[in-house]
Amino acid sequence: MRSRHRVPTLVDVAKDAGISPATVSRSLNNPDIVSKETLERVQTAVNRLGYTPHFGARYMAAKRSWTIGAIIPTMENAIFAKGIQAFQEQLHEHGYTLLVSSSSYDPEIEAEQVRALISRGADGILLIGYWRDEAVYDFLRRRNVPFLLAWAFTAGNALPAIGFDNRASMYQLCDQVLALGHRKFAVISGKVDGNDRAANRLKGITDRLKDAGIDPKTVPIIETAYDIDNGANAFEELMQAEDRPTVVMCGNDVLAVGAISRAQEMGLDVPRDVSITGFDGIELARIVTPKLATVRVPHAEMGRRAADELVRMVESGEAGQSQELRIEVSMDLSIGSVSTT
Amino acid sequence: MRSRHRVPTLVDVAKDAGISPATVSRSLNNPDIVSKETLERVQTAVNRLGYTPHFGARYMAAKRSWTIGAIIPTMENAIFAKGIQAFQEQLHEHGYTLLVSSSSYDPEIEAEQVRALISRGADGILLIGYWRDEAVYDFLRRRNVPFLLAWAFTAGNALPAIGFDNRASMYQLCDQVLALGHRKFAVISGKVDGNDRAANRLKGITDRLKDAGIDPKTVPIIETAYDIDNGANAFEELMQAEDRPTVVMCGNDVLAVGAISRAQEMGLDVPRDVSITGFDGIELARIVTPKLATVRVPHAEMGRRAADELVRMVESGEAGQSQELRIEVSMDLSIGSVSTT
DNA sequence: CGACTCACTGAAAGCGCTTTCATGCACGTG
DNA sequence: CACGTGCATGAAAGCGCTTTCAGTGAGTCG
Structure with a gap:
């Protein structure tokens, strides 16, 4: 019952289109180097069979997951919502998927989430703020997973961060x-x-x-x-x-x-x-x-910039560049003056 | 530079512990059937090498991703935050990871996200409300991916939903x-x-x-x-x-x-x-x-119950059971009475 | 007109894990 | 003592994809 229909694989598509699996793979990932005619046949077969690539297999073979992980302290209130939303949208532009998890401000949970994200193949990771156990940073460096900090910026700190002071x-x-x-x-x-x-x-x-x-x-x-x-x-x-x-x-x-x-x-x-x-x-x-x-x-801008920078780091392999964002103090109605008599 | 350290695999752990990969796998997934002594050696080797299982490979071999997907209309405001947070926490209890994406209330994007989540191997999917293209439901059924609706409930509707009317x-x-x-x-x-x-x-x-x-x-x-x-x-x-x-x-x-x-x-x-x-x-x-x-x-309760039910569906292969939640009308200060003279 | 280039395609290896099947071994039993 | 039983382990196949390496045929050039 649970598997009445077999899920179509790339090989099925290849057979249906009468070409080799290699070429199907190329058509999907690298259409430029495939002839127009072949491309069309693949397209037709994909549609007919309702084929969707198998992420696990793809990730395993290509060693790229097209996934970015983010760990935020909380989802309960809106502090991070706008920024993460923008981050997500911008990642989408670059063709990446965002995996978010929240640590409830608990360093142990955060460390666990980092492992979880890496194990799921995150190509890069966004973290909030600087302070965390050095072991977490070590782990990330040992794994060669690019990471970027946000919501904070301290001049002179070597860790790549996009945020404000x-x-x-x-x-x-x-x-x-x-x-x-x-x-x-x-x-x-x-x-x-x-x-x-x-x-x-x-x-x-x-x-x-x-x-x-x-x-x-x-x-x-x-x-x-x-x-x-x-x-x-x-x-x-x-x-x-x-x-x-x-x-x-x-x-x-x-x-x-x-x-x-x-x-x-x-x-x-x-x-x-x-x-x-x-x-x-x-x-x-x-x-x-x-x-x-x-x-x-500027939450939205911070999210967008973080996405751009992290993608750049992932794709170029270069070190991250920090950016400081301008904040704006707005003296609204909840504050009044006091006579200094 | 990007790959100075080779990431340790299960085979490395096996070698280090002086046992076969099969047994290492068993130690990790099914500790009960492995001798205590072996278990310890595996544990030691895992720690020494800093081994983390490769999610893609695991998913591919076991055909289980331990991932649940959720597509919500928006993350920008707090409408779904509390509920999804509870959903996530409860899934975590069951050992699942949540993948969230937002559709910006756009049915096309939602359909695309469904495909993306399935391609990432979501074992089950949470969607908000009933209305969407029948093709999306067809796709989910064809793939045999259990799905559950939330934030809505209509008596008599056959689709499994946990929510309120x-x-x-x-x-x-x-x-x-x-x-x-x-x-x-x-x-x-x-x-x-x-x-x-x-x-x-x-x-x-x-x-x-x-x-x-x-x-x-x-x-x-x-x-x-x-x-x-x-x-x-x-x-x-x-x-x-x-x-x-x-x-x-x-x-x-x-x-x-x-x-x-x-x-x-x-x-x-x-x-x-x-x-x-x-x-x-x-x-x-x-x-x-x-x-x-x-x-x-009752957002939090809705999230928790949805998690329990969806996990049950995934693990048992049974059809989903709908649940209606009680809402509470609270007549607070923003409303007053009108004299009906 | 032979040698080359170029654009395209196919065969096959291999990614890291799980799982089936087979095996060895230590028991207890008739 | 021969046998079945059950526990713990190993060997090896295979999951679905990408990518390298090797063609193939058509067009180009000296």
Whole structure:
């Protein structure tokens, strides 16, 4: 029952078209070197039989899978959605298929996924951020599988990355917040452990505060996983302090949106009673009320460029070239000024 | 340069362990039938060499890929994210890997993706909704690849599906809207063409209105792609009418959120000036102000159940069993009552 | 007009694994 | 002691494709 119809193979096509399997293979992969007439007969046979090449066999014989793997920390929220979508589309343009898996921000799972992707023959791999066990990098290098990092960029780091400088970006945002007169800060950061993006964003804030003569140790900082509810709870906790902050800077938009929504539930007006900032510039930030002040990351462009670069690496065998992308600080309605009287 | 290190194969492991390749294969796939001592030697050799099985070869020899494919209409917004995430996790439990691709709501692309997934040896395939070219179903059946539909359920339809009744759910929501006294409706629907979910949601509204003695032809309906901005624009257009609706029902949360945000920009109070409803119950609906009245779909459960069922189909070779999931209508703050004086 | 080139095609090896079949060996049994 | 039994292993075929190597015939050139 399960195999009533035999699945047609390349040999079946060859027989049907009255030519050799070799020529059928060429017709499919390298049509230029086959005569027009033969090409047509192959085409006809393929259609008649409903032939689809067997990926495993093809991959085994050609040692090319036309597959690119990507491991992102999460699919649950939209942080990576836009970028990965663009990455996928651009890969498709190059004739590659994308395999995505998510690690739930767990380094062990990530390492396992890397092995899984390689075992499935990924010709190249996209990873998020820099920080991971050196063993993972070793494994990739030993296998000679090109890899590229995204969503982060640190000048001087030798690993090929396409992204933006998380520290500098947050530094810049913090700059603007200071310019509005804020001096009483609080921070809701993502989990810093093993996450260079989160760590650098936090560092961007503390660095800027130091430069402004504010001791970061005096700033209340809550570290929590990226999740709307966590953002909300952290916000509430921060506002319990007797000396309330005038601004709460969040490690990403998801946390910030949680903060905004809890603020409303608490009857606080944003930004009159308290200002809130985010990071990422996902759609959420745009539609929340008030519109979120945030750092806009060019997700789609990052995805496209990463695809182009990774394909280039795979096909040329050359080392990857890093690219830094420009972010844009957008001071939207969720932040107000503070009189510095 | 690209191949300085030769990738270790099963034969290398066999040599290193001093046993035959056959036994190594057995140790890896069927440890029960191998002696404990041999197992250990294999384990040691695998670790020493850093061996990872070659997926293509394995798939070719065993004719099982341990891969499940899923084709969703879009990754851009969160409609499918939660469900697919759960689907993936549950598949992982069963030892399967998920391959996701998106069709951008284009039936041609979807058909192409089906072929691509099959060619990659997907042992089973998850598709969204019922409507697609019969040729796609034929192809799947001819190939004997089990498939399952999700995000929809129509009683009596023979195709195996795990989801909810889009028409009935929207009918139910509309019911509640009527109960609040609304009589002047407007609708922002998703593109109905080729999309049974969108079509049935719309039908749920018109059916209910008919039953209430309201001629659906008198109700302004705008059909547009699921996108926040489209929702916003459609809303504005609908509110331009001289006889404004008291409620705008939207085909999904994304459209509804767009509508809410435009309402605010237009200086309209939701729900005092106009009520707005959505569909899906994604996170967005919860955090928008005012909280969106919508139909909550149990995405995670749908994903998990779909995974269990599809794996069962693949492993048993039996036909798929449909399951209908319960939705929940939540009348949140974006809807108010209308005095029926 | 013989030697070459060129465009096209075929034969066959081999990619890394699983699985069938055969074999060896240590038992327990009549 | 001859035999069947069951466990653990090995040998070898073969999965469906690509690619190298070797033609073949037609056209071109000195």
